[in-house]
Amino acid sequence: MTSPWNSEVFTGLFQFAASRGELCPKEIKSMDTSRYKHLFSGSQLKGLRVKNRIVFPPMVCFGYTGEDGIASAKNLEHYRLRAENGAGIIITEATSVKKNGRAATTQLGVWSDEHIAGLCDIASLVRGHGSVSLLQLHHAGLVSPLGVSPEPAGPSAEAEKPTSRELSPPEIRDIIKAFILGAFRAREAGFDGVELHGAHGYLINQFANPLWNRRADEYGGSFENRMRFADEIIKGIRELCGNEFILGYRMGANTPALEDGIKTALYLESLGVDYIHVSHGGNLQNLPRPPKGFDFNWMVYSGVKVREHLKIPVIVVNEIKTAERANFLIESGLADFVSIGRPQLADPFWVRHVQLGEEINACLTCKPRCRWYESSDLCPARKKLSEKVY
Secondary structure, three states, rough: OOHHHHHHHHHHHHHHHHHOOOOOOOOOOOHHHHHHHOOOOOOOOEEEEEOOOEEEEEOOOOOOOOOOOOOHHHHHHHHHHHHHHOOEEEEEEEEEEEHOOOOOOOOOOOOHHHHHHHHHHHHHOOOOOEEEEEEEEEEOOHOOOOOOOOEEEEOOOOOOOOOEEEHHHHHHHHHHHHHHHHHHHHHHHHHEEEEEEOOOOOOHHHHOOOOOOOOOOOOOHHHHHOHHHHHHHHHHHHHOOOOOEEEEEEEEOOOOHHHHHHHHHHHHHOOOOEEEEEEEEOOOOOOOOOOOOOOOHHHHHHHHHHHOOOOOOOOOOOOOHHHHHHHHHHHOOOOOEEOOOOOHHHOOHHHHHHHHHHOOOOOOOOOOOOOOHOOHHOOOOHHOOOOOOO
Protein backbone atom coordinates (compact mmCIF):
# COMPACT_ATOMS: atom_id res chain seq x y z
CA MET A 1 0.00 0.00 0.00
CA THR A 2 1.54 3.28 -1.09
CA SER A 3 1.08 6.26 1.20
CA PRO A 4 0.81 9.81 -0.17
CA TRP A 5 2.87 11.01 2.80
CA ASN A 6 5.95 11.91 0.74
CA SER A 7 4.05 14.09 -1.71
CA GLU A 8 4.08 17.88 -1.47
CA VAL A 9 0.31 17.89 -1.64
CA PHE A 10 0.00 15.65 1.38
CA THR A 11 2.59 17.58 3.35
CA GLY A 12 0.58 20.70 2.63
CA LEU A 13 -2.56 18.97 3.88
CA PHE A 14 -0.90 18.30 7.21
CA GLN A 15 0.34 21.87 7.53
CA PHE A 16 -3.05 23.31 6.62
CA ALA A 17 -4.87 21.08 9.09
CA ALA A 18 -2.36 21.83 11.82
CA SER A 19 -2.72 25.58 11.26
CA ARG A 20 -6.46 25.25 11.84
CA GLY A 21 -5.94 23.24 15.02
CA GLU A 22 -7.73 20.22 13.59
CA LEU A 23 -5.08 17.58 14.20
CA CYS A 24 -5.04 17.59 17.95
CA PRO A 25 -8.26 18.86 19.52
CA LYS A 26 -8.06 19.28 23.27
CA GLU A 27 -11.47 17.78 24.02
CA ILE A 28 -14.43 16.17 22.36
CA LYS A 29 -17.64 18.13 22.56
CA SER A 30 -20.83 17.86 20.51
CA MET A 31 -20.16 15.67 17.50
CA ASP A 32 -21.52 15.23 14.03
CA THR A 33 -20.69 11.56 13.36
CA SER A 34 -20.62 12.20 9.62
CA ARG A 35 -17.28 13.87 10.36
CA TYR A 36 -15.97 10.40 11.19
CA LYS A 37 -17.31 8.53 8.18
CA HIS A 38 -13.86 7.16 7.34
CA LEU A 39 -13.30 5.90 10.87
CA PHE A 40 -16.69 4.18 10.80
CA SER A 41 -16.36 2.83 7.27
CA GLY A 42 -16.39 -0.93 6.86
CA SER A 43 -13.42 -2.96 5.73
CA GLN A 44 -12.25 -6.55 5.27
CA LEU A 45 -9.69 -8.70 7.05
CA LYS A 46 -9.01 -12.13 5.59
CA GLY A 47 -12.46 -12.11 3.98
CA LEU A 48 -14.22 -11.15 7.22
CA ARG A 49 -16.24 -7.96 7.35
CA VAL A 50 -14.89 -5.43 9.84
CA LYS A 51 -17.64 -2.94 10.74
CA ASN A 52 -15.30 0.00 11.45
CA ARG A 53 -11.60 0.84 11.58
CA ILE A 54 -11.35 0.92 15.37
CA VAL A 55 -9.30 -1.72 17.17
CA PHE A 56 -9.44 -2.45 20.88
CA PRO A 57 -5.81 -3.54 21.31
CA PRO A 58 -4.51 -6.20 23.70
CA MET A 59 -4.41 -4.48 27.09
CA VAL A 60 -3.47 -6.81 29.95
CA CYS A 61 -5.80 -6.85 32.95
CA PHE A 62 -3.37 -7.66 35.75
CA GLY A 63 -5.02 -9.38 38.69
CA TYR A 64 -8.15 -10.49 36.86
CA THR A 65 -7.15 -14.14 36.65
CA GLY A 66 -5.32 -16.40 39.07
CA GLU A 67 -2.17 -18.53 38.88
CA ASP A 68 -4.05 -21.00 36.69
CA GLY A 69 -4.49 -18.44 33.90
CA ILE A 70 -8.14 -19.35 33.42
CA ALA A 71 -10.47 -16.52 32.39
CA SER A 72 -12.47 -15.23 35.35
CA ALA A 73 -15.85 -13.53 35.63
CA LYS A 74 -13.94 -10.24 35.80
CA ASN A 75 -12.24 -10.99 32.46
CA LEU A 76 -15.60 -11.82 30.89
CA GLU A 77 -17.20 -8.60 32.16
CA HIS A 78 -14.25 -6.59 30.84
CA TYR A 79 -14.70 -7.98 27.32
CA ARG A 80 -18.48 -7.92 27.49
CA LEU A 81 -18.39 -4.15 27.95
CA ARG A 82 -15.89 -3.65 25.12
CA ALA A 83 -17.85 -5.96 22.83
CA GLU A 84 -21.04 -3.98 23.42
CA ASN A 85 -18.99 -0.84 22.73
CA GLY A 86 -18.67 -1.78 19.06
CA ALA A 87 -14.99 -1.75 18.03
CA GLY A 88 -14.45 -3.43 14.68
CA ILE A 89 -11.64 -5.66 15.96
CA ILE A 90 -11.09 -6.74 19.56
CA ILE A 91 -7.75 -8.35 20.40
CA THR A 92 -7.84 -10.21 23.69
CA GLU A 93 -4.89 -9.32 25.89
CA ALA A 94 -1.47 -11.00 25.88
CA THR A 95 -2.20 -14.65 26.67
CA SER A 96 0.72 -16.80 27.70
CA VAL A 97 1.60 -19.96 25.79
CA LYS A 98 3.81 -21.26 28.63
CA LYS A 99 3.23 -20.98 32.36
CA ASN A 100 6.89 -20.14 32.97
CA GLY A 101 6.79 -17.52 30.21
CA ARG A 102 4.23 -15.19 31.77
CA ALA A 103 4.87 -11.49 32.34
CA ALA A 104 2.98 -11.71 35.65
CA THR A 105 1.57 -14.38 37.92
CA THR A 106 -1.94 -13.20 37.07
CA GLN A 107 -2.02 -13.40 33.28
CA LEU A 108 -4.42 -15.19 30.97
CA GLY A 109 -3.11 -18.51 29.72
CA VAL A 110 -3.51 -20.75 26.71
CA TRP A 111 -0.87 -23.36 27.62
CA SER A 112 -3.49 -25.99 28.48
CA ASP A 113 -6.77 -27.34 27.12
CA GLU A 114 -8.27 -26.27 30.46
CA HIS A 115 -8.15 -22.67 29.21
CA ILE A 116 -10.36 -23.29 26.19
CA ALA A 117 -13.74 -23.01 27.92
CA GLY A 118 -13.05 -19.57 29.43
CA LEU A 119 -11.54 -18.28 26.22
CA CYS A 120 -14.57 -19.61 24.34
CA ASP A 121 -16.78 -17.38 26.50
CA ILE A 122 -14.69 -14.32 25.56
CA ALA A 123 -14.67 -15.16 21.85
CA SER A 124 -18.43 -15.74 21.87
CA LEU A 125 -19.10 -12.39 23.56
CA VAL A 126 -16.96 -10.53 21.03
CA ARG A 127 -18.25 -12.27 17.92
CA GLY A 128 -21.82 -12.07 19.22
CA HIS A 129 -21.63 -8.29 19.01
CA GLY A 130 -20.30 -8.34 15.46
CA SER A 131 -16.61 -7.70 16.13
CA VAL A 132 -13.70 -9.67 14.73
CA SER A 133 -12.24 -11.62 17.66
CA LEU A 134 -8.50 -12.21 17.93
CA LEU A 135 -6.31 -13.62 20.70
CA GLN A 136 -2.78 -12.34 21.28
CA LEU A 137 -0.23 -15.11 21.92
CA HIS A 138 2.62 -14.16 24.22
CA HIS A 139 5.80 -15.35 25.91
CA ALA A 140 7.81 -12.90 28.03
CA GLY A 141 11.17 -14.65 27.71
CA LEU A 142 13.93 -12.76 29.49
CA VAL A 143 11.52 -10.30 31.09
CA SER A 144 9.53 -12.93 32.97
CA PRO A 145 9.66 -11.90 36.65
CA LEU A 146 11.43 -14.13 39.16
CA GLY A 147 8.08 -15.00 40.71
CA VAL A 148 7.16 -16.66 37.42
CA SER A 149 10.53 -18.07 36.39
CA PRO A 150 13.57 -18.18 38.71
CA GLU A 151 15.75 -18.45 35.59
CA PRO A 152 14.26 -16.23 32.86
CA ALA A 153 15.41 -17.59 29.53
CA GLY A 154 15.76 -16.07 26.09
CA PRO A 155 17.86 -16.19 22.95
CA SER A 156 20.92 -15.17 25.01
CA ALA A 157 21.60 -14.58 28.69
CA GLU A 158 21.50 -10.97 29.89
CA ALA A 159 24.26 -9.57 32.10
CA GLU A 160 21.73 -7.31 33.82
CA LYS A 161 19.76 -10.40 34.88
CA PRO A 162 22.25 -12.63 36.73
CA THR A 163 19.86 -15.60 36.87
CA SER A 164 18.96 -15.44 33.17
CA ARG A 165 20.15 -18.08 30.72
CA GLU A 166 20.19 -18.99 27.06
CA LEU A 167 17.49 -21.28 25.71
CA SER A 168 18.71 -24.59 24.32
CA PRO A 169 17.58 -25.66 20.82
CA PRO A 170 15.20 -28.31 22.26
CA GLU A 171 13.67 -25.65 24.54
CA ILE A 172 13.24 -23.30 21.58
CA ARG A 173 11.43 -26.00 19.62
CA ASP A 174 9.22 -26.69 22.64
CA ILE A 175 8.21 -23.01 22.85
CA ILE A 176 7.55 -22.91 19.10
CA LYS A 177 5.23 -25.89 19.59
CA ALA A 178 3.53 -24.06 22.48
CA PHE A 179 2.75 -21.06 20.25
CA ILE A 180 1.35 -23.36 17.57
CA LEU A 181 -0.81 -25.26 20.06
CA GLY A 182 -1.91 -21.95 21.60
CA ALA A 183 -3.20 -20.87 18.19
CA PHE A 184 -4.98 -24.19 17.77
CA ARG A 185 -6.68 -23.78 21.16
CA ALA A 186 -7.70 -20.24 20.18
CA ARG A 187 -9.30 -21.63 17.03
CA GLU A 188 -11.05 -24.31 19.07
CA ALA A 189 -12.32 -21.59 21.42
CA GLY A 190 -13.93 -19.78 18.48
CA PHE A 191 -11.54 -16.91 17.84
CA ASP A 192 -11.28 -15.66 14.25
CA GLY A 193 -7.51 -15.64 14.55
CA VAL A 194 -4.46 -14.84 16.64
CA GLU A 195 -1.89 -12.08 16.91
CA LEU A 196 1.72 -13.00 17.70
CA HIS A 197 3.26 -10.61 20.23
CA GLY A 198 6.51 -9.75 18.51
CA ALA A 199 6.99 -6.35 20.16
CA HIS A 200 7.72 -4.66 23.52
CA GLY A 201 10.89 -6.65 24.21
CA TYR A 202 9.13 -9.99 24.71
CA LEU A 203 10.48 -13.32 23.48
CA ILE A 204 9.67 -13.17 19.75
CA ASN A 205 11.02 -9.60 19.72
CA GLN A 206 14.13 -10.74 21.63
CA PHE A 207 14.94 -13.29 18.95
CA ALA A 208 14.48 -10.73 16.17
CA ASN A 209 16.66 -8.06 17.79
CA PRO A 210 20.47 -8.39 17.51
CA LEU A 211 20.82 -6.33 20.69
CA TRP A 212 19.37 -9.30 22.62
CA ASN A 213 20.07 -12.21 20.29
CA ARG A 214 23.79 -13.02 20.28
CA ARG A 215 23.46 -16.69 19.36
CA ALA A 216 25.79 -18.37 16.89
CA ASP A 217 23.46 -21.22 15.86
CA GLU A 218 20.53 -21.42 13.42
CA TYR A 219 18.45 -19.07 15.64
CA GLY A 220 20.96 -16.21 15.73
CA GLY A 221 23.39 -14.20 13.66
CA SER A 222 21.91 -13.32 10.26
CA PHE A 223 18.55 -11.62 9.79
CA GLU A 224 17.02 -14.85 8.48
CA ASN A 225 18.34 -16.83 11.44
CA ARG A 226 17.05 -14.29 13.96
CA MET A 227 13.64 -14.45 12.28
CA ARG A 228 13.66 -18.26 12.22
CA PHE A 229 11.87 -18.46 15.58
CA ALA A 230 8.92 -16.40 14.26
CA ASP A 231 9.14 -18.11 10.87
CA GLU A 232 8.68 -21.60 12.34
CA ILE A 233 5.81 -20.43 14.56
CA ILE A 234 3.99 -18.84 11.61
CA LYS A 235 4.45 -21.87 9.34
CA GLY A 236 3.35 -24.23 12.10
CA ILE A 237 0.19 -22.24 12.82
CA ARG A 238 -0.68 -22.12 9.13
CA GLU A 239 -0.23 -25.88 8.82
CA LEU A 240 -2.33 -26.70 11.88
CA CYS A 241 -4.99 -23.99 11.75
CA GLY A 242 -5.42 -23.51 8.00
CA ASN A 243 -5.28 -20.56 5.65
CA GLU A 244 -8.68 -19.13 6.67
CA PHE A 245 -7.52 -18.48 10.24
CA ILE A 246 -6.34 -14.88 10.69
CA LEU A 247 -2.68 -14.61 11.67
CA GLY A 248 -1.44 -11.16 12.67
CA TYR A 249 1.83 -9.93 14.12
CA ARG A 250 2.49 -7.09 16.54
CA MET A 251 5.97 -5.88 15.73
CA GLY A 252 8.48 -3.52 17.30
CA ALA A 253 9.28 -0.88 14.71
CA ASN A 254 12.62 0.01 16.31
CA THR A 255 14.10 -3.51 16.26
CA PRO A 256 16.65 -2.14 16.52
CA ALA A 257 15.92 0.74 14.09
CA LEU A 258 13.01 1.67 11.81
CA GLU A 259 14.75 0.47 8.64
CA ASP A 260 15.13 -2.93 10.32
CA GLY A 261 11.47 -2.84 11.28
CA ILE A 262 10.47 -2.21 7.67
CA LYS A 263 12.65 -5.13 6.56
CA THR A 264 10.99 -7.32 9.21
CA ALA A 265 7.51 -6.30 8.10
CA LEU A 266 8.28 -7.14 4.47
CA TYR A 267 9.64 -10.52 5.54
CA LEU A 268 6.54 -11.24 7.62
CA GLU A 269 4.33 -10.33 4.67
CA SER A 270 6.27 -12.81 2.53
CA LEU A 271 5.54 -15.51 5.13
CA GLY A 272 1.80 -14.94 4.72
CA VAL A 273 1.00 -12.85 7.80
CA ASP A 274 -2.42 -11.20 7.32
CA TYR A 275 -1.77 -7.86 9.03
CA ILE A 276 0.92 -5.96 10.92
CA HIS A 277 0.27 -4.10 14.19
CA VAL A 278 3.14 -1.61 14.57
CA SER A 279 4.31 -0.78 18.09
CA HIS A 280 7.67 -0.37 19.86
CA GLY A 281 10.58 -2.76 20.31
CA GLY A 282 10.93 -2.58 24.07
CA ASN A 283 13.69 0.03 24.08
CA LEU A 284 14.13 3.75 23.55
CA GLN A 285 17.05 3.46 21.14
CA ASN A 286 17.08 4.55 17.51
CA LEU A 287 13.72 6.28 17.67
CA PRO A 288 12.73 7.82 14.33
CA ARG A 289 11.93 11.52 14.23
CA PRO A 290 8.61 12.39 12.59
CA PRO A 291 8.89 15.26 10.11
CA LYS A 292 7.66 18.73 10.95
CA GLY A 293 3.90 18.97 10.60
CA PHE A 294 3.29 15.31 11.42
CA ASP A 295 1.14 15.74 14.52
CA PHE A 296 1.49 12.22 15.88
CA ASN A 297 4.31 10.54 17.78
CA TRP A 298 7.19 8.41 16.51
CA MET A 299 5.28 5.17 16.98
CA VAL A 300 2.39 6.22 14.73
CA TYR A 301 4.92 7.61 12.27
CA SER A 302 6.68 4.24 12.24
CA GLY A 303 3.40 2.52 11.40
CA VAL A 304 2.82 4.97 8.56
CA LYS A 305 6.29 4.31 7.15
CA VAL A 306 5.90 0.53 7.46
CA ARG A 307 2.56 0.72 5.65
CA GLU A 308 4.16 2.46 2.66
CA HIS A 309 6.01 -0.78 1.86
CA LEU A 310 3.25 -3.37 2.40
CA LYS A 311 0.18 -4.71 0.64
CA ILE A 312 -1.40 -6.18 3.79
CA PRO A 313 -3.33 -4.04 6.32
CA VAL A 314 -1.45 -2.10 8.98
CA ILE A 315 -2.73 -1.10 12.43
CA VAL A 316 -1.18 1.99 14.02
CA VAL A 317 -1.19 2.70 17.74
CA ASN A 318 -0.18 5.01 20.56
CA GLU A 319 -1.59 8.30 21.81
CA ILE A 320 -4.08 8.68 18.98
CA LYS A 321 -6.70 9.37 21.67
CA THR A 322 -9.47 11.20 19.79
CA ALA A 323 -11.93 10.39 17.03
CA GLU A 324 -10.72 13.39 15.06
CA ARG A 325 -7.15 12.15 15.00
CA ALA A 326 -8.15 8.56 14.30
CA ASN A 327 -10.42 9.59 11.44
CA PHE A 328 -7.64 11.73 9.97
CA LEU A 329 -5.28 8.75 9.81
CA ILE A 330 -7.82 6.65 7.92
CA GLU A 331 -9.07 9.46 5.66
CA SER A 332 -5.54 10.44 4.69
CA GLY A 333 -4.54 6.90 3.77
CA LEU A 334 -1.95 6.65 6.54
CA ALA A 335 -3.41 3.57 8.24
CA ASP A 336 -5.90 0.80 7.63
CA PHE A 337 -6.96 0.48 11.27
CA VAL A 338 -6.29 2.48 14.44
CA SER A 339 -5.81 1.04 17.91
CA ILE A 340 -7.58 3.04 20.59
CA GLY A 341 -6.35 1.55 23.86
CA ARG A 342 -6.34 3.65 27.00
CA PRO A 343 -9.35 5.73 25.93
CA GLN A 344 -11.36 2.50 25.74
CA LEU A 345 -10.03 1.40 29.14
CA ALA A 346 -11.14 4.72 30.64
CA ASP A 347 -14.48 4.63 28.80
CA PRO A 348 -15.65 1.15 27.74
CA PHE A 349 -18.30 2.81 25.54
CA TRP A 350 -15.89 5.14 23.75
CA VAL A 351 -17.00 3.96 20.30
CA ARG A 352 -20.68 4.32 21.07
CA HIS A 353 -20.19 7.76 22.60
CA VAL A 354 -18.34 8.93 19.50
CA GLN A 355 -21.11 7.62 17.25
CA LEU A 356 -23.85 9.27 19.30
CA GLY A 357 -22.00 12.51 19.97
CA GLU A 358 -22.12 11.90 23.70
CA GLU A 359 -19.65 12.97 26.36
CA ILE A 360 -16.60 10.72 26.65
CA ASN A 361 -15.06 9.71 29.94
CA ALA A 362 -11.54 10.71 28.95
CA CYS A 363 -8.28 9.00 29.84
CA LEU A 364 -6.39 11.29 32.23
CA THR A 365 -2.93 10.29 30.92
CA CYS A 366 -1.52 9.49 34.36
CA LYS A 367 2.17 10.20 34.94
CA PRO A 368 4.77 8.78 35.26
CA ARG A 369 2.89 5.74 33.97
CA CYS A 370 -0.63 4.45 33.40
CA ARG A 371 -2.17 3.37 36.72
CA TRP A 372 -4.09 0.59 34.93
CA TYR A 373 -0.87 -1.44 34.80
CA GLU A 374 -0.65 -1.44 38.58
CA SER A 375 -4.32 -2.33 38.95
CA SER A 376 -7.39 -1.40 36.96
CA ASP A 377 -8.99 -0.37 40.24
CA LEU A 378 -6.42 2.44 40.51
CA CYS A 379 -7.37 4.02 37.18
CA PRO A 380 -8.86 7.41 38.16
CA ALA A 381 -10.91 7.63 34.98
CA ARG A 382 -12.38 4.19 35.64
CA LYS A 383 -13.34 5.27 39.16
CA LYS A 384 -15.48 8.04 37.67
CA LEU A 385 -17.53 5.43 35.83
CA SER A 386 -17.58 2.76 38.53
CA GLU A 387 -21.02 3.54 39.89
CA LYS A 388 -22.56 3.60 36.40
CA VAL A 389 -20.89 0.64 34.76
CA TYR A 390 -18.89 -1.67 37.00
